[in-house]
Amino acid sequence: MDLFYLNPLLFLFFLPGFCAGSSVLPPGPVDVVAGKSVTLRVLVAKNTDDIIIWNFSDGKDQTNVGTLRSNTSQLNDPYKTRAAIDPSNGFLTVNALQNEDSGDYSINILKSSGTTLTGEIKVRVLVPVSNVVIKSDLDEAIENNSTVVLTCSASGSDLTFSWTNDTVPIVADGKRLIVTNMPPSLDGGSSKLTITGVLRSDLVGPIFCTAKNSLEQGKSPPFNLTVYYGPEDVTINPLKPSEYVTSNSDFNLTCAARSSPPATFTWYYNTVEIKASGPILTLKTIETQGFGKQLADYTCRAQNAKTKRVIPSSAVRFSVMEPIIDAIITSPTSALMAGNSSANISCRATSGNVTEIIWLKDSKALSASDRVVFSSDKSSIFISVLQKEDNGVYTCKLRNSVSEKEATYIMTVSYGPDPVTVNGKGEVEVDTEVVLTCSAPSVPPANFTWKLNGTVLPPKTTNLVIQKASYKDSGLYTCEAFNQVTGKTTVNTHTLSVKEEINDGLSDGAIAGIVIACLVAVGAFIALFFYCRQKVPNRSSNKHDASIQSPY
Ligand SMILES: *[C@@H]1O[C@H](CO)[C@@H](O)[C@H](O)[C@H]1NC(C)=O
Ligand SMILES: *[C@@H]1O[C@H](CO)[C@@H](O)[C@H](O)[C@H]1NC(C)=O
Ligand SMILES: *[C@@H]1O[C@H](CO)[C@@H](O)[C@H](O)[C@H]1NC(C)=O
Numbered sequence: 001m002d003l004f005y006l007n008p009l010l011f012l013f014f015l016p017g018f019c020a021g022s023s024v025l026p027p028g029p030v031d032v033v034a035g036k037s038v039t040l041r042v043l044v045a046k047n048t049d050d051i052i053i054w055n056f057s058d059g060k061d062q063t064n065v066g067t068l069r070s071n072t073s074q075l076n077d078p079y080k081t082r083a084a085i086d087p088s089n090g091f092l093t094v095n096a097l098q099n100e101d102s103g104d105y106s107i108n109i110l111k112s113s114g115t116t117l118t119g120e121i122k123v124r125v126l127v128p129v130s131n132v133v134i135k136s137d138l139d140e141a142i143e144n145n146s147t148v149v150l151t152c153s154a155s156g157s158d159l160t161f162s163w164t165n166d167t168v169p170i171v172a173d174g175k176r177l178i179v180t181n182m183p184p185s186l187d188g189g190s191s192k193l194t195i196t197g198v199l200r201s202d203l204v205g206p207i208f209c210t211a212k213n214s215l216e217q218g219k220s221p222p223f224n225l226t227v228y229y230g231p232e233d234v235t236i237n238p239l240k241p242s243e244y245v246t247s248n249s250d251f252n253l254t255c256a257a258r259s260s261p262p263a264t265f266t267w268y269y270n271t272v273e274i275k276a277s278g279p280i281l282t283l284k285t286i287e288t289q290g291f292g293k294q295l296a297d298y299t300c301r302a303q304n305a306k307t308k309r310v311i312p313s314s315a316v317r318f319s320v321m322e323p324i325i326d327a328i329i330t331s332p333t334s335a336l337m338a339g340n341s342s343a344n345i346s347c348r349a350t351s352g353n354v355t356e357i358i359w360l361k362d363s364k365a366l367s368a369s370d371r372v373v374f375s376s377d378k379s380s381i382f383i384s385v386l387q388k389e390d391n392g393v394y395t396c397k398l399r400n401s402v403s404e405k406e407a408t409y410i411m412t413v414s415y416g417p418d419p420v421t422v423n424g425k426g427e428v429e430v431d432t433e434v435v436l437t438c439s440a441p442s443v444p445p446a447n448f449t450w451k452l453n454g455t456v457l458p459p460k461t462t463n464l465v466i467q468k469a470s471y472k473d474s475g476l477y478t479c480e481a482f483n484q485v486t487g488k489t490t491v492n493t494h495t496l497s498v499k500e501e502i503n504d505g506l507s508d509g510a511i512a513g514i515v516i517a518c519l520v521a522v523g524a525f526i527a528l529f530f531y532c533r534q535k536v537p538n539r540s541s542n543k544h545d546a547s548i549q550s551p552y
């Protein structure tokens with residue numbers, strides 16, 4: 001009823017002009033919800049003998065509502081039961097308003113002075129706000145592609161609509177978001193929200209629509225619409241697997257994507273599809289379908305059944321590596337002769353992929369030379385012509401990124417004997433122990449034969465041991481080294497002289513003999529001494545002769 005408040009200035013301004021209706025009644029229109037009542041106030045004071053006539057016009061016909069005369073009101077059908085004119089001030093009250101009561105209500109006040117005041121006011125009976133609902137032209141939408149038109153409709157008069165995403169007002173930008181309102185009518189209205197290239201976030205608010213008129217407002221139930229999107233951010237894991245993956249291990253690839261509805265996945269080996277489904281591709285699947293033997297790119301493609309988009313992941317590259325189970329070395333079977341034979345040593349794996357072969361000799365890297373030639377794949381080595389230095393332990397190591405196995409071969413190259421050396425003392429006292437050692441490098445080890453002055457001695461060993469040397473052991477010792485395989489013999493000699501010595505075990509007679517012999521010798525020496533004093537220059541030539549007394 002605040003609407004009936006009148007600005008006093010307006011009242012004063014219009015009071016002198018009797019013909020101006022706006023001074024008699026407040027300005028309209030007056031909105032009233034159907035079923036409610038309205039009281040139309042009169043702005044001029046009423047005198048007891050004023051006659052007041054209320055009329056109603058629906059725009060076509062005018063009907064008389066009622067008349068107040070001498071403080072008595074008289075109402076016409078259909079107002080008799082639901083309207084009243086207040087005798088004290090002439091106010092008209094109409095109850096139980098209906099749509100048909102909308103229209104212009106006019107008043108004529110016949111003053112006792114003879115003047116007539118008239119006024120008119122518009123009354124609008126509004127249908128209450130109800131049935132505010134949002135409907136979509138689509139049941140589901142696709143991000144960026146779909147244009148979604150939401151229609152909010154409501155019953156009610158003279159409605160204006162507003163949209164909110166949850167509680168945030170949706171501001172139409174005239175491009176992506178467009179709001180179109182149907183012209184207001186008395187019994188209902190609608191508003192369209194058009195979203196072009198809908199985004200996933202647009203419609204999950206939920207969305208509400210509010211319809212209101214000057215008297216009431218109504219809010220729709222929450223509305224949301226699934227906007228399908230993706231796949232996007234398609235990721236494969238592990239992103240950087242090692243280049244070689246061990247065969248039969250529990251390795252697998254997983255794929256993930258943001259997508260609504262959730263994406264389905266397909267897998268590719270280079271451009272060939274792998275028969276597998278789901279976000280996990282196991283190594284077993286790869287291997288049972290015969291993939292993996294070569295280095296190749298693996299990708300997954302994420303597909304969205306609703307958006308129909310297919311997005312590939314980045315590619316990961318690896319090959320499946322069978323571990324090496326064992327290494328086998330193949331070596332020459334015949335006897336090898338230095339300076340005459342050659343050897344082919346080869347190495348292979350019982351199973352598995354070999355990516356690297358390393359050859360060692362006596363634990364050190366074996367390198368190629370003019371005699372040692374590696375096959376191009378390094379699986380075999382060919383040594384020609386063999387030399388004694390080639391004897392040793394040969395190892396081949398077979399490697400791949402997931403395993404390593406080795407095998408060894410001990411190569412025996414027959415050679416020699418090399419020149420014999422004989423070691424031992426050249427001069428010994430009688431009865432001492434003498435050890436002569438003969439050596440001559442040889443494979444297989446040489447057989448030795450000892451000889452004294454050309455006569456073969458019993459020992460066949462490297463060492464010749466004479467436990468108590470006697471004078472008769474003096475002589476020229478020969479050591480012969482013989483290699484049964486090469487058939488070669490080498491020889492060297494050694495001279496041993498055993499010096500006789502006077503010892504306590506001699507008889508008295510022998511001692512006496514020796515004493516006499518000494519005396520004779522002393523006598524002879526003295527005689528020689530005096531003889532020589534006369535011929536000193538001859539001594540040096542005698543000494544020279546003595547030094548030539550060698551065994552040879
Ligand atoms: C709207 O959202 C609610 C809860 O988030 C959900 O239960 C309902 O299914 C959604 N309705 C539609 C039409 O997507
Ligand atoms: C989405 O739009 C693109 C380009 O306008 C079109 O090629 C594609 O088929 C559309 N996708 C769907 C699922 O409608
Ligand atoms: C060395 O090789 C030649 C032929 O190449 C052969 O006739 C000779 O018997 C060989 N010698 C030995 C000691 O095996």
Ligand SMILES: *[C@@H]1O[C@H](CO)[C@@H](O)[C@H](O)[C@H]1NC(C)=O
Nearest residue numbers: 330344345346375380381382
């Ligand atoms: C050595 O033996 C391997 C394996 O048997 C063979 O492939 C290769 O040709 C041989 N090399 C030579 C030089 O004979």
Ligand SMILES: *[C@@H]1O[C@H](CO)[C@@H](O)[C@H](O)[C@H]1NC(C)=O
Nearest residue numbers: 452453472473474475476551
């Ligand atoms: C061997 O020869 C040397 C010199 O000819 C001789 O002195 C020695 O007595 C001889 N030894 C034997 C055991 O015959």
